Amino acid sequence: MTEPETTIPENIQDMSDHAAQTDPLEALKATSTGVENKKMAMWAFLASDCMFFGTLISTHLIYRKIYPGVEDPQDLFSIELTGFSSFILLMSSFLMALTVSAAHKRNIPGMRAFLMGTILFGMIFLGGQVYEFAHFVHDKGLTLSSSVFGSTFYVLTGTHGVHVALGVFWLLMWFLASLPARLGDFRGERSLLLQLGIFWVSPVLVLVSLYFVKHHEIAYLLAGIGWGILFPLILLASGSLRGRYKRENALDVEVAGLYWHFVDVVWIIIFTAVYLVEYL
Amino acid sequence: MSTAASHEQIADIDAGADSHGIWTRPLRKTGIVGFLTTVDHKKIGIAYAVGALFFLLVGGVEALIIRLQLMTPENDLIDARTYNQLFTMHGTTMVFLAVMPLSAAFFNYIMPLQIGARDVAFPRLNALGLWTFILGGIVINLSWFFQGGAPAIGWFGYAPLTSRQFSPDLGTDFWIIGLQILGIASLVGSFNFITTIVNMRAPGMSMMRLPLFTWMTLITSFLIILAFPAITIALVELMFDRHFGTHFFEVSGGGKPILWQHLFWIFGHPEVYILILPAMGIISEVLPVFSRKPLFGYPLVVFSGAVIGFLGFAVWSHHMFTTGLGIVATSAFAFLTMLISIPTGVKIFNWIGTIWGGRIRFTTPMLFALGFIWMFMMGGFTGIMHSSPPVDAQQQDSYFVIAHFHYVLIGGSIFALICGIYYWFPKVTGRMMNDFFGKILFYTIFIGFNLAFFPMHILGMSGMPRRTHTYKAEMGWSEANLWSTIGALILGFGIATFVIQLIYSCFRGEKTSSDPWDARTLEWETASPPKEYNFAYNPVIHARDQSWENKYGKTGKRMEKIAPGEHGIHMPDQSWWPLVVSIGLFIAGMGVVFHGQPLEALVPFVTSEIDVSLLHLTVPGLVLTFYAIFKWALEGPGGYHLHPSPEELKGTREAQPHEQQGH
Numbered sequence: 020m021t022e023p024e025t026t027i028p029e030n031i032q033d034m035s036d037h038a039a040q041t042d043p044l045e046a047l048k049a050t051s052t053g054v055e056n057k058k059m060a061m062w063a064f065l066a067s068d069c070m071f072f073g074t075l076i077s078t079h080l081i082y083r084k085i086y087p088g089v090e091d092p093q094d095l096f097s098i099e100l101t102g103f104s105s106f107i108l109l110m111s112s113f114l115m116a117l118t119v120s121a122a123h124k125r126n127i128p129g130m131r132a133f134l135m136g137t138i139l140f141g142m143i144f145l146g147g148q149v150y151e152f153a154h155f156v157h158d159k160g161l162t163l164s165s166s167v168f169g170s171t172f173y174v175l176t177g178t179h180g181v182h183v184a185l186g187v188f189w190l191l192m193w194f195l196a197s198l199p200a201r202l203g204d205f206r207g208e209r210s211l212l213l214q215l216g217i218f219w220v221s222p223v224l225v226l227v228s229l230y231f232v233k234h235h236e237i238a239y240l241l242a243g244i245g246w247g248i249l250f251p252l253i254l255l256a257s258g259s260l261r262g263r264y265k266r267e268n269a270l271d272v273e274v275a276g277l278y279w280h281f282v283d284v285v286w287i288i289i290f291t292a293v294y295l296v297e298y299l
Numbered sequence: 300m301s302t303a304a305s306h307e308q309i310a311d312i313d314a315g316a317d318s319h320g321i322w323t324r325p326l327r328k329t330g331i332v333g334f335l336t337t338v339d340h341k342k343i344g345i346a347y348a349v350g351a352l353f354f355l356l357v358g359g360v361e362a363l364i365i366r367l368q369l370m371t372p373e374n375d376l377i378d379a380r381t382y383n384q385l386f387t388m389h390g391t392t393m394v395f396l397a398v399m400p401l402s403a404a405f406f407n408y409i410m411p412l413q414i415g416a417r418d419v420a421f422p423r424l425n426a427l428g429l430w431t432f433i434l435g436g437i438v439i440n441l442s443w444f445f446q447g448g449a450p451a452i453g454w455f456g457y458a459p460l461t462s463r464q465f466s467p468d469l470g471t472d473f474w475i476i477g478l479q480i481l482g483i484a485s486l487v488g489s490f491n492f493i494t495t496i497v498n499m500r501a502p503g504m505s506m507m508r509l510p511l512f513t514w515m516t517l518i519t520s521f522l523i524i525l526a527f528p529a530i531t532i533a534l535v536e537l538m539f540d541r542h543f544g545t546h547f548f549e550v551s552g553g554g555k556p557i558l559w560q561h562l563f564w565i566f567g568h569p570e571v572y573i574l575i576l577p578a579m580g581i582i583s584e585v586l587p588v589f590s591r592k593p594l595f596g597y598p599l600v601v602f603s604g605a606v607i608g609f610l611g612f613a614v615w616s617h618h619m620f621t622t623g624l625g626i627v628a629t630s631a632f633a634f635l636t637m638l639i640s641i642p643t644g645v646k647i648f649n650w651i652g653t654i655w656g657g658r659i660r661f662t663t664p665m666l667f668a669l670g671f672i673w674m675f676m677m678g679g680f681t682g683i684m685h686s687s688p689p690v691d692a693q694q695q696d697s698y699f700v701i702a703h704f705h706y707v708l709i710g711g712s713i714f715a716l717i718c719g720i721y722y723w724f725p726k727v728t729g730r731m732m733n734d735f736f737g738k739i740l741f742y743t744i745f746i747g748f749n750l751a752f753f754p755m756h757i758l759g760m761s762g763m764p765r766r767t768h769t770y771k772a773e774m775g776w777s778e779a780n781l782w783s784t785i786g787a788l789i790l791g792f793g794i795a796t797f798v799i800q801l802i803y804s805c806f807r808g809e810k811t812s813s814d815p816w817d818a819r820t821l822e823w824e825t826a827s828p829p830k831e832y833n834f835a836y837n838p839v840i841h842a843r844d845q846s847w848e849n850k851y852g853k854t855g856k857r858m859e860k861i862a863p864g865e866h867g868i869h870m871p872d873q874s875w876w877p878l879v880v881s882i883g884l885f886i887a888g889m890g891v892v893f894h895g896q897p898l899e900a901l902v903p904f905v906t907s908e909i910d911v912s913l914l915h916l917t918v919p920g921l922v923l924t925f926y927a928i929f930k931w932a933l934e935g936p937g938g939y940h941l942h943p944s945p946e947e948l949k950g951t952r953e954a955q956p957h958e959q960q961g962h
Binding site for chain 2 (some may be wrong): 064067070071073074082166169174
């Protein structure tokens, strides 16, 4: 796993090191606490985000108590599905931790592999949520305006879903940035093409098999075809991003990781306060 | 004065971005491009102040129209609906567009100078805060020009008045979206200030050596990041109620309007301290300087500020005593509210201790600071009265409450902010504001303010309800209302003249040295106005009142100056993207305001059958926002190096090896 950092072109690495080490003022800019500015700002943001989710979760719990609105939430929820996607999200946190560790060890291929896993797991979670929302709206008749329960449920879990989606997008940017700058260099790296193949094919396979399992629901097929077409296009269009990952960007990946872990922790609370509490 | 600039590329990563972008990186420092793309905390601070003073005048005119309407009984200067719109916009403008941004102007300009930093931690994020503030203010005030006019819901917008059923017009939607955008401004600003204060202090500037204003900036920023989410979510819920049929506050669908009150005041009470703590910070800077004594009980003043901030989150329900919370909740919130008078009292005693036995100079800032202590105490005393639920039940929604919070917000916040402007004006412009005129203006404002608001105590006690558009002559309120209006006109004249003096002094004020007040804190060590890079050297701090110690202290407590290395001083590049992100948010917000309305509401004189949907403006606006954030990230902070002139580097020494250890 521990491939040395020779994957970065030698000259770029030297230049960035040069800028960081020979400028004494840059050196004096070491922060007062020793925690980097970006990380400090992310912690402040997460503190604030706690209050965002805190307000939404309180709204849901208050209304659940005084005005149940839905006769039998146990009938509404499918705890097996939500439990599965919660497990997937937790495992994505585990992969994120491995990503950050690999980034700090300057093991770029390893980082890329774990990052890909994190993104795929995040996408599975999002897929689960899309399925759940569609199922609730079409089969169970729960909408934003059908009851207060619908209002609080969709706004709370929807806000969390938007957080996950932004996180997936953010991590995808770093995945693309860690690819070689020139498409010709792709073959030079061991297992890179295999990784990209998995990234490309596995969502398609899952979606197509869902199409057959779930009574030929056309949306699965379309989503599968969509990803099959979209992914190569993203790779081609990412020219300005590819090759931008330098080893000092490990900090940025770590900051993205902080965000990702936070979003997962919040999901544990939502899963408890919205789903599990109905089975007590 | 020969400052050599060199546009070396700091890192190769940034060089790459320029060639790919639609816009190359803006380099001009002057003119309109320099203004729109600036990342300099000093320019941003000045822009905040200009915007805030403009909105202060707008809110002041709204207040004067209200007072003119109430001058005589059964007056019909304006109708009831316009009156409702005016007090809604007056409150919203003063809280969110005048006092908060004026505080933010000081945070921006003064705080980095006080801690010896070159800029804030994220200069481009700072610019984003400025542009979202300005565009958010524009969104709220645009409501006057569209169907239905401004919102008429009160500045705290209680449900269910804000529902589509009772407020069908667009004013409420403008209010919701404007406050959301302003929330972004406050939040990104606060993340930035927290990081800056915690992380970018000069060597030797420990937390307990921070100037008091910087401490209060830190505490205020924490209050903002923890309090604003509550109102943001409440506004999101209200927006969903109005546009997408949810039932958060809709009684017919099972919602509870009281939830709005809780969410609003969980934000609203910390907001009170967001407005007053910066003011207390300014006062704690000014009193020691003009008493020629150190601040009395520095750790206690810091600690009581933190306690005020902490307790501020535990007292919100005292705004809701009359809603019937139950005995236990009411007693608990009454007790916690009374508790807040302790740290506040500690601060006041410390300020008195500071001037006690000092060699006081009665300059204009000192007069405003002393006026602050007295007037803020008046507001504080009536505040303690409100903390008792039975008393509060009598005073709820009466003019007594109006008197109370105008004493703490004008006699408190505005006095302190004007005090801060007189005090730091020489630092910002290198010129003085005339002290004689300043004193005349102080007495004008002081007399006008008391004449306007003291009679309101009596009016409230004799039963005049707030938010009443007129009253009968038999009620016996006529005389006090007449005096109050006369006072308001004097106050308005005073504030307007103050703004004129401010503008005049920018161009014609007497030139002055870098330290005209013989002051105590680090910002007075650098030139007035400060250079782009704030300090030509890196200061090493050895004392709390470092500037004072440099002048009068022992040799061991003097500041050390470390010269920049051969590369010079690293400055961040300017950027278009903060402005573009704000414009994207503005467009997206306008899309939500007009969501579901016929196209005519947005574009007059156009007749068509189309309703505005989210696809027309919101989605394109969000796409623009995300595109701009993406470009922002790709462009990187960039940078170039500046070399200070040799005379600026007099008395500096080279950095020691151990001081060079960095990342």
